[in-house]
Amino acid sequence: MSFKKVLTGNHAVSYGATSARVQVISAYPITPQTTIVELLSEIVAEGKLDAIFVNVESEHSAMSACIGASAAGARAFTATSAQGLALMHEMLHWAAGARLPIVMANVNRAMAPPWSIWTEQNDSLSQRDTGWMQFYVESNQEAYDYVIIAYKVAEQVLLPAMLVLDAFVLSHTSEPVEIYDQEKVDEFLPPYEPKFAIEPGKPISYGALSKPDTYMEFRYKMQKAMEKAVDVMEKEMNLFNEMFGRNYGLVEPYMMDDADYVIVTSGAMTSTARAAVHEMREEGKKVGLLKMKTFRPFPFKKVREMLKGRKKVAVLDRNISFGHHGIFYEEIKSAMYPVEPKVPLYGYILGLGGRDVTVKDIKEIYEDLVKREEMEEIIWKGVKL
Amino acid sequence: MAKEPIEFTDKVVKVESLNDLPEVPVSQRFTLVNKTGSWRNVRPVLEEQNAPCQNACPLKVWVQSFIDLLTRGKPEEGAIEILRNNPFPLLTRKLCKAKCEIACNRKKYDAPVSIRELEGFTGNIAYEKGLFPKREESLGKKVAVVGNSETMMSAAYFAYMYGMDVTLYASKPFDGLGLSDDEVKREVDRLKKWGIKVIEEDKDPDTLKSEFDAVITDKKDVENKLTFQTQDEKIFAAKPERKDISRDFYFGKRAAKSVWQYLKGEEITKDAPPPRAVSFNNIVTDYFEPEDRIDTINTMEEAIAEGNRCFSCGHCNSCGNCYVFCPDAAISWVDDFPVVDYDYCKGCGICVNECPRSVLILVPERG
Amino acid sequence: MIMRNWQVPLEENLLEGHVACQGCLGALAMRLMLKGLGDNVAVAIPACCWTIISGDVLYHALKVPVFHTAFETAAIAATGIKAGLTMRGKKDTTVLAWAGDGGTFDIGLQAISGAAERNEDIIYAVYDNEAYMNTGIQRSSATPYGAWTTTTPAKRPEDKPKKDIIEILAAHRVPYIATVTPAYPEDFLRKVKKAKEIKGFRFFHIFSPCPPGWKMPSDYSVQAARLAVQTKVFPLLEIENGEKYTINYEYPKEVPLEDYLKLQGRFKHLFKTPEKIEVIKEQIKKRWEYLVMRHKLTHGTTDNIVRKVFYK
Known part of the structure; x- marks a missing residue:
């Protein structure tokens, strides 16, 4: 049965990742994101989510671990903010170019200097051209829902997705959030079936040197996937509305x-x-x-x-x-x-x-x-x- | 999960349209498509080289080969290899001056290999098991060998090996060598057992000319010291010098070879000097451990231990260096030997540089 | 099967047609590594020569899967792959991070430190050719004292000793560290097989001569690696749990350092400044004395160090 719980925006994201049954979480602390992964680490430690939690030494590594895990066919999740997102930048390109359906929560925070920990969108919008889908959420319920929707879309179009929520205004503000029945979420979001995973018995190289005779075509395919994502989003949000009674649009x-x-x-x-x-x-x-x-x-x-x-x-x-x-x-x-x-x-x-x-x-x-x-x-x- | 069979081929991925490319940048085929052999300007070739022991031996015994066979677990094949060039290895074990050991490259490393002992020990297996070398195709020709000297014993042996019907006339075989009666009997019995007719009487070689197609004797003077021809084209003559028994055996072997050429109707040629032998500088000594020389060999264990000291100069003994060190996986190991895949060998030369014994050489590519 | 000098599996997981330069020991190192690990392996390769060696994007040079990743991320991408495979029930797959010295000694060190400290269950191997070869022979912190590179010209060659990466890893107390070189393939394979059975972070420092980068004929690369061991430029050793040091091998004779240096054009200028060669000799001596001290501390003796001419 679904239930309502008063949650901060960050914890709504943690619950979203839990409902989405993410398998590998890798994160590095940064205000105001940290409580997302704190709660997730607890949920994993309590055995309520069957996942590996990797406490890495930087956001760059957090994204790299997600990339490795996703390349190996697992559902991977991370969360970050501002400087952390900026540090990830190289790997954001990597995740998208490798066509890995990673989902990340970015808590919008202003870039330094001067230091600021409060909300602003320059961090996420600076990542506009990396090939990530970006969803800006308004409420804690949306934060929760969009983790699930993001995976559903990402895994179909093979592009990573970032949901973006405001520092403190959402991240640390509590609202009632409906947490759905797990079976229903599983029905909406079945386990990820990777088509191109790195796994023993499949001798493929993934992302090797593409000369000018092929590189452009891979980029064309990425753009087509983005275009396709518009239709997939609409289709999935209709289904989401049918199943969970929340009507979202683009x-x-x-x-x-x-x-x-x-x-x-x-x-x-x-x-x-x-x-x-x-x-x-x-x-x-x-x-x-x-x-x-x-x-x-x-x-x-x-x-x-x-x-x-x-x-x-x-x-x-x-x-x-x-x-x-x-x-x-x-x-x-x-x-x-x-x-x-x-x-x-x-x-x-x-x-x-x-x-x-x-x-x-x-x-x-x-x-x-x-x-x-x-x-x-x-x-x-x-x-x- | 059942593994799907993967075809590792050199097929090309043809990219004509978007559909030929995967959605994700992953490989479709394998680098076997790159025939990196085209990079090469030198090619490694496995080519047997002479060893100094072999060159020093009057009989040109292929020492590296018989030691290789012995230590590879094929002692009988090793014994037969000896018998192709040395008719009486138990006599050389006792009497030979062993110039091979003087020339042995291992001398410059620690001590020469006990080749004479190894040759005797291995040759003895042929005595015990009644083994003989393969005979050449029969010419249907009859040859008489007349004389008691060890040179004539050798001539009879080789004439028989070269495919002739041999009758040996000797009243006192191996006369003058100081052998015991048992030793003489042992060797003569071997000749008989192999198929040589031995008639223990002395003959005048000239009287045999009509009955035989050719005669070899130690009772006449030689005309040509390299081919052992006499003024009479049917008669070949060789005598022992008694300086080195192997050399005296060689005279018999060479006379038999001349007869063979004569009876085949070929030109009788002198022996060419052997090709240059692999020198100590060509040996990569890092692949050899200093070991004490075993002077006398009585057991197979000793034989193998001593045999393993052999550098096997110029002879591939399947050490595997070329295979193991190829960065391009272009050398495969087939039936215990390396096979170079020239489609992919880039000609880096590591296999040649690391070949401890100079069997692999680099030759320039044409063009 | 007879192969007198070596006991190595004939199984090949490196395919022909890879595009390493002639005489590349980085390619040979991979060949040996995969002979030791078998095919239940997944590899993460950051920017390094192997980015090129393994071929065009549509082709592959190994019989095991490879994920190409960014320069500084080999250790963490391998960590992620291991986590992903574990979650997918493929717990027995060995995940190998395979990086050059630039990606290890320099730009990748942070991620290595993280993965080592967390004792991630991966094998990290650096094939060390002592400079940024793929970009055209620029100096890295693995470049040895005195060496020419395109950024340390002969007029002012490298003036710092090579970074002691092994000690950095030892300080992380990782379960297993080994130094190997393809010139000693059985030592290499023995350590790979040993590492395969250990759980946690395992580090291989692979000495990999590079003929073009070292200005050396391509057929000398195995010889150069062997000389590096014989002259103690690159000692073969194992460190367990950061504490237990084992020197595997000492060449029984004194080999002049010059024999090693003179094979390589990158040290040619040093022969005009013999005092610099003495500096290197002093570095080697001190390092060796330190290792012997650690070996003694571990084993109580140095008698168990193999001292043969032909060490496998």
Whole structure:
């Protein structure tokens, strides 16, 4: 039987990995991720999860151990944050290039220096081009669910997946989370059947030198797998909805039906934006909210569908690509390029390094959006100028 | 889990479209597709070389080979190998000057191998078991050998080995060597047992010319000291020098060989000098342990221990170095010997450098 | 079967057609390692010559599976593979990390230290050719004093002694450390078979002469390895649990270091500065005295060190 438990976002992830019956966990401590693997190590020690837990000496090794385990055909899991994710960078490419369905939780944390342990998306978005799927979750329930969904998708398209949750706002904040009946999870996510595992009796080399006559084709196949992942995601989320009663999509619209103005968010900030939009709707403002959940593969079709014909769109970024824009803004703008008539898009940078984003902030952004006539490359919200 | 049989072939993966490539960057076939033999500009070749002992021996006994056979567990084959060149190994054991041991490369390492003893011990197996070397195809020719000397005993032996019907006329075989009656009887009985007719009387060689196709004798003077021909083309003559019994046996062997050439209608040629022998500098001594020489050999254990001291210069005795040290797995071990796979051998030369006895040599590739 | 000098299995798990340079002892080392381990093996190979040797992505040179991994990750990728196979019920598979000296002495040391300290159940083997050969002979911390490389030119050759990797591993108290070289194949195989039966982190330091990198004709590589042992440049030894030291072999005669150096072009310039050769001799002497001391501490005697000309 499923049951509800009050869990922090991090512990929801630990439960997600447990429900997904991960077989090898390898991790290195970093705030604010650490409690994910602490709980997992306990669960493994208590024999509630049949897995090997490897306490490695760096995040680079944590990912490398997952890569080895996944190459050997096991379901592998790790979690990290910020500097740890950055240290893993090389191996993120490796996991994706080797087409290994590893799932990782990244707790969004600002990059140093100066040191910061609070939420910001630059760590995960810096890994945009590694070939990992990226899912930004908003709640602890989503954190739990997305571990399971991520494996289901990853193992079909043979690409690794990262679920991303905000430091402290989710990672250390408790909410009730429904933990599903294990048999049902097993039915949704059967044991991983690797097609290309490193195992005795199968003399293959895995990832050897590819000359210019083959390398491009392997990359083409990766892109095709990403494209396929969009359909697989939709199919699996429908099934997930049927089985567990939670309806997720690649993006999540809120009060969008007749909205002239749309605010686009990702991660935990969405909850604040949702409250603000709700209040503004009550005030009679035709504003809607679009939550970006799947960042890679990028849901072009859904984004275009949702934003087409709107008067104005504000994209909120808790991240910045220095010398350019907020990253979600930049991506959405490029997705909207072929859409006629042009939808005016504005990018707002806010909440960096864990600075609070309030309902008031969102409302102010709406007001700003409505009045704005001129195109502006980058709009800062809340910076002490 | 049942293992699927894997075909290790040199098949190429043809990549014409995306579908020919796996989803994941994993190998489909094997490097056997790379014929790395094309990298080679020198090729290792297994080529028997002469050993100094062999070259020093008047009879050119293939010492390395018989010691190899003996120590490989084939003593009878070793005995027969001796008998191909040495008719009376028990007599050489007793009387030979053993120039082989003077020339032995092992002398420069610790002490020469007891070749004379080993040859006698191994040869004795042939005596005990009544073994003889393989005879050449019969020419249907009759040869008389006339004389008592050890040279004539040897001539009779080799003439018979070269496929002739031999009648030996000797009233006192091995006369003048100081052998006991038993020793003489032992050797004469061997000749008889093999099939040589022995008539214990003296004859004038000239009287036998009509009855026989050729005559070998020690009673006449020789014309050509290299081929032992006389002025009479049917008569060949050789006498012992009594300096070294092996040399005296050699004279008989060489006279028999001339007769053989004569009866086949071939040109009678002198023996060419032997090819250069492997020198001590060619021996990789790191593969040999200093061991005390066993001077007299009475048991098989002693024989094998002493035989194992032999460097086996220029003769492959299946040490396995070439096989073990090949970085390219291009040498396989087939029926106890190395076989080089020239499709893949890159010609690095390790096998040649590590061959302790210079049997493997590098030869340039053409082109 | 008769093979007078060696008792080695004829089973080959290295295929022909691999693309190692002529005379590569790194290739021979793999051949011997897999003769010893058999085919119930999975291998992790980081960036090193073997990345190339094993062939193009679509082809494979071994009869056992290989996972190619990043430069610094051999030890941890092997750890992961071992964990993965264990979870899939393949507990008896030997997992081998197979790396060069750069991937071991330098960039991979952290992951090795981690895996060694956790006593991961893998065999880590470094085939040490004493420089970054695959990238074109650059100096590594395994490059010996006095050697030329493309980053330590003859005018200013390597001025630090080789990093003592064995002592680093010994300090981790791993169950088994062995030094081997393909020039002594039976010693090599005996240690591999011994290691195979031990559980935990096992480390092989394989001395692997590289003809192009050492500026040496390709047929000299086994000879160079043998001379390295005879001159005590590379002593053959075993260390158990970081404490029990065993010197396996001492060549019974004194062999001048120069015999080893003069085979190799990378030491050619040293003959103009004989004082530097004396520095190397002093390093060798001190290291040997230390090892003898440890051997004595373990065994109470040095009489059990094999002192034969032909050591297998």
